[in-house]
Every structure is written in structure tokens, then in C-alpha cells.
Amino acid sequence: METAAIQTHGLTRRFGALTAVENVTLSVASGQFFGFLGPNGAGKSTTIKMLTGLLEPSEGSIEILGQPFGAGALELKRQIGVVPEGMALLGRLTAPEYLRFVGRMYGLDRATTNQRTEELLEFMQLANENKKMVTDFSHGMQKKLALAAAVIHGPKVLFLDEPFEGVDAIAAGMLKTMLTGMINRGATIFLTTHVLEIVERLCTHVAIISKGRLVANGSLEELRAGVASTLPGAEEGQRLTLEQMFLSIVGAGGQEPVQELTWLA
């Protein structure tokens, strides 16, 4: 049996009385492009923080590449790349300085770091901005840099928290090509995003979290079949979009009355 790239058992995180993530058990196979969806405040970022060692779970366990993962698992950290919610950038460095810094923090030698820095900056179309400090970058440029930093050490597992937010269409296309290439070479990608079209196009498997609980998990086809059987009005053979499935699963399928705000122009 092939080892799962990411495996969680009963993952739970409480903040005082609030349970942000409750009993999440999921498995992401190696080489999978995995979409992790949910409405705002559902627990996506909290889950990703736990999976990357930024937040300690209250209960449950995490295995990455078959090994137990905690904040102190330094060797495992070398195998993963992350674009976290806050992007983890250092504003007072230039893009090349930042990438070199990250490369060396991940244990790459100077020559490899320099070479990859150049390649990544060219790829991300940031090579002409090498004198500008990161703090002066636009949001989209910062996203591209954060992604470059997340992959500079060639991770086997990549966690992306909203990587396409604020990125222009051209750059988004490039990023998708890069991510698909990584998958083809055997990497595993764990992606959270609100752009369902991207998930539908890239991901093979999807999990949906709502109010801290995992409410759906499986391949897109499995989800489609499951939702189609329960969705009133769905015709046999109809190919549901991910948006329809998502709205159906999280309980906002357009059937709830929406209060009209009559004072809005």
C-alpha cells in the first residue's frame, strides 16, 4: 500500500470555548492535487496551520510522508513548502535577498540557492524588480514571491493558502503550469482557495470543511455522484459544477430566502 503524503486522524483545534476544527480525518495520496474548500471561517487556515506546524493541534495526529509531524520535525520541514495566510515575507529585503535567505534557511548551498533564485525570479517575472524592497511590492507580486520562496527548496509536499488571491490572469496561468509540472514530477499539493474554477481545473480530489467539520471528501467524480443523488431538481446525467456541489454541501444552495436590502441603490 502506498504511503499517504498527508494523513490526519481526529485533528481538532480549540480556541477557548470555540472549536475551530473538529475531528478532521483525511488522507492525501502522494502526487495528488488536493483542494481543501470551505466558506469563510470554516477552519481551512487553522487546518493548514496545523498541517504545517504553525499551530499545535488540541487533539489528533498528523503524518506527513508517513512520519509523525510536529513543530520540531525539522527533517520533515525540509520536505514541505508553504505559502501561509500571511505570506511569511520579510519586507526589508529585496526579492533576490529574500529568496537567498529562504534557500539557505532550508539548507541549500549558496550556489544552488543563487541559481534557483535567478530561475524563480525570471519565471515569476520579478527579475526586473530586484532592487525594490518586498514592502514596496504590490500584493500580487508579493504572492508570486511567496510562492517562489515556498518552492525554492524543491518540496515534496506543498501547502498553498489562497495562492491565487490578487494575482493577475497571466501570472495565475504561469503558476498553474508550474504547479501542474510539480504534480507530474510526483509532488503533492494541498490547496485552499475560494476560486472554485481553479480547483475544478487542477484538483483531482477535494475535501470540504464547514463549521470546523469535514463534510465531504473524495474525488470530484465521487462528490458529483454523491451530490447529484441528493440534490432536488438535478437531472440524471447532469454534470454539476463544483460551485453547485459546494453550495449544496455547505447548506447554502440558493434555497434559503435572502433578505433584500431595499436601502441599497
Added chain:
Amino acid sequence: MAGVDGEGVLGTAARAQYAALARLRWHMFSNGLRSTKGAFEVSARIIVFIIYAAMGFGMGSGAGAATYMLASDGQWQYLPIVFWAVFLIWQLVPIMLASFQEQFDLSLLLRFPVSFPSFYLLYIVFGLVDVSTIVGFFCSAGILIGITVARPDLFLWTLLCLIAFAAFNILLVRAIFAWIDRWLAQRRTREILTAVFLLLMLSINLLNPALRQRRHTRPMSPQQQAEKLRDSGAQFQIQHNIWLKTANSIQKWLPPGLVAVSVRRAAALQPVPALESLGVLGAFVVLAGGVLLVRLRGEYRGENLGEAPKAAPSKKKAAERAASGLGATTRSASTAGFLDSYGPLSALLEKEVRTLMRTLPQLYAVGAPLLLMVILSGGLLRRGPGTHTFAFAVPVCMVYALLGFTQLFYNNLGTEGAGINLLFLSPTPFRTVMLAKNIFHALMFLVIAALGAVLATMRLGMPSIAVLVATAAWVLFALPCNLAAGNIFSIIMPYRVNPGRISRQRGSQANALLGLLVQLVVLGFGALGFWIGWFFEDQWLSVPIFVLLAVGGVIFWMRVLSNSGKMANNRKDALIATLVKTD
């Protein structure tokens, strides 16, 4: 929106906005009390306020006593010195303490329909709640009392002059903050400002020998010394009179001089010249207000401080680059490396160097002690010839240099911002991060301390070898203690520092207060050690005491460092939440 603007700065809508803002401040305050940390922070703020008030009261008493004596004796020509001292305190203290004070960033108001006059007024009003205004208020009150007790007839005129002087200081300090923040917002102006600052710091050290007033000479007999003292005393008096005359002719056109001259003329029953001086002072008030207005107007209009988009490289240049096989980053890559073979530690050190060189407020905090050492040692020199050898000048300079590093030591993660995520995500142990910071800060401190020691020696005489060795031993104790305590405080009570701003920071009074407390304990040990040496008339006695303390300090630092990873891990969530937040 026009209606809101049209109602003016005290209109109904504007007053509603002020009330909303006051409520916001109250909610922020009361919500802060909900957590233990918040309650602690509020308590610390109250204590700090009391300390500031006490400091202000002391300075005010001093200013009052000085003006009383000058007014009683009719020595009005020296009055400007008091006003210059108050002026310098008013302008320099807020910059020095900027990052320790919580300051409300009013730029958040720009998204609301707040009129420009209201914005301007709020900017000034919020600036009133800071240490400089407290100290300035006490000093002004002291001056008013001092002059009034000596000359009751001058009360109203002095009050009027002091109000104008206070208005000038308040507007000027706010204008300086606003403009520095503006210059720090863009790369080119930021680089110029940093270069100017570094040049200034360098000049202080290079020019110091030129200002040098003391020369090492052959030993003289008591008679020769007495003659020299008499001669130099007479010479000093002549030079002093020339200096005073020249200074007064220039500074009577500058605000501290104007206010002094105005009071002096009023005392001499010359109402028209007194009014003239006050009028010129009024012009300065308007000028300072105007400088602030220009800046705030730009901010209010929503100026774009981002860098202009860089032009794409020409095809020719791109072709040349491709032909030479050089990428866009090759030049900087080849010049970037130092400590190349130490992996993450060298990467961290390099990052610290780059960050500091691009963070003017931190550079200022580190370099300011040198500037003030010159001023303070100058004060000792002015006591008169023959009195300017100070045996403990070097240890005192070390103490002062150490105080300048308070923020760097005690909030060493403050400028990481979102980068703190990376420090946790990377496979580099957190203790390596703290070690790199400690090494860098220790090296910085040693450089500043060495410069300070050279400065002190040149200005105030060579100390004995025993004092030098004891000072070095004390530094070996004080530095690891401060680094260790700083590591603990940086992890358990960090606060986000915006490295691109001098004002509008959200400092932590609790961190500052406890940091100073630790420093006081360390300084207390130092004072005790030196006192023992002085008491037994053998300064070498201090050395073993400090060496023993240094051993303890180093052990303490190593223990804290080895536990720093665990501590940071336990506080990870709070650390990230505090340092990444942008409000």
C-alpha cells in the same frame, strides 16, 4: 459628503466623528483589559505615565528654579538657555521614545468622510498625549512659576509667550514626525535619509577631535597649575562673553530665543519690541503649522507612496545580459556573501544586517547614544577648566550605550512581521534564529560601546586601567543578562514594529517598563561593584566581582537560548498573531 465638509471643524458631523473616535479609543482600551496581557499593559501604561510625570515634574522644577534665579538676578541674557533646553527635550524625547509609546495611526480615518480640518485637528490633538507634551507642559509651568514668583507683573505676558512656544513645539514635533514617515515611505528618500544619518553619526566621531578642548600636557607644579587656572579662567570669561554675544545675535531670531527675548523685553518695560518678538514667534507657529499642513494635505488626498513602476530593460541591455550569461541577480549575488559557509546562521546574520541598514528608526536608536554622549560630555566640560576629568566616564558611557539597545534586545522579533511565519516554517531551529540575533546585537553593541569609550576618553580623560578592566568585566556580565532577558521578553511579550516609520507605532509599555527594570537591576550590580572598588580605594576589587557575575550571566544566557525554541513553540500562536497583524 459635501455637507459634512461644509459644516466645518466644529460642526455637528465633525463632532459626531470626534465622539466616535473617542468611543473607539475607549473600546480599544476597555477591550484591552479583557486579557491578562492587556490588563498588564494598561497597568504598565499607568506606571509609565507616572514616571513621565515625575520626570516632567523634576525637569519643570529645574526649569522653574533656573528661571526664578535668572529673573531675580536680572540675568535675562541667560534665559534663552532654559528655552533651548526645553525645546530640545520637546523635539528629541518623542523621537527617542517613539517605539515605546502606543500611537494611534490616524491614516485609518482616511476611508471615512472626515474633513481635512478635522483630520488636521485630530492629528494634532492625538499628538498631545505623549511624553514630550507632558514634559513640555511641566517645564513650561515651571518657567511660568519661576518668572512669576520673581516678577509677578510678568505673569500674563509670560503665559502668552509660553502658549505660543508650546504651540510651536507641538506643531513642529508633529511636522517632523509626519515628514520623516513620508521620507521613510519611499526607497530613494529612505536611502538618502539613512545616508545622511550615518554620515552624521560618523561626523560626530571624526569631528570630535576638532572640538577637543582638553590636551594632555606635561605634569605641572601646583603654582603653575594655579596660574594656568587663573589665565584660563580669564580667557574663558572673555571667550564666553564673545560666544554669548554671537549666540544671542543669531538665536534671537529663532523660537527659543524669541520667547526669551520677548519676556526679557517685557521685563525691561519695552512692550512694542516684546510684541515684535512674540509676533515673529507667531510667524514660526504658522510656519510649523504650514509645514505640517502641506504634509497632511498630501496624506489626506490619498497620495500614492508606492514606487513608480520600473521601466522594462531595453532590448539592447537584455540582449547584453543574455549574451554575458548573467541573470538579473548575479551582481547582487556576487556581492552578497559573507560568513558564507555557516548555513542558516550566516543567512540570519546577513538578514539582520540588511534589515538594520534599511531601518532608520532602529539605526537611530542604536546611534543616538553617541550623539547624546557628545552633548552630555560637553556639559561636563563646561563646568570649567581643570574639572573635566571623570574617572567613571567609560562605564557611564557603556551604561548609556546599553540603554540605547533596549528595544533591539527586548523586542528582537518586532520587525519580523509576517516573516515570523517563515522562521517557524523553516527547518532551522528557533534557537538558531535567536542566536543569530544575539550575536548581531552583541556585535553592534560592542562597536557602539567601543566608539563611546573612545569618545569618553577623548572628551573626559583616560580612565585607570583598573576601571577599564572592571568596565569590560561588567559588560561581560551585563550583555548576556540583557540578551537573555531580551530573548524571554521578545518571545512572551513582543510587539510589532513598523520598520518604515518613526511615529505611529504600537509599542508595548509593559515590555519597555520590565526591560528597564531588568536593566536597572543589572546597572545596580554594576554600581555596587564599582562602589566597592571605590570604597576600598582599589578599583581592581571590582574585577573579580564582575567576572563572577559574568560567569553567571553567560550561564543564564545559554540556558535561555537553549530553551528559546521550546518557549517560542509554546507561544507560537500568540507570536504570529501579534507580529503578523497589521492594524
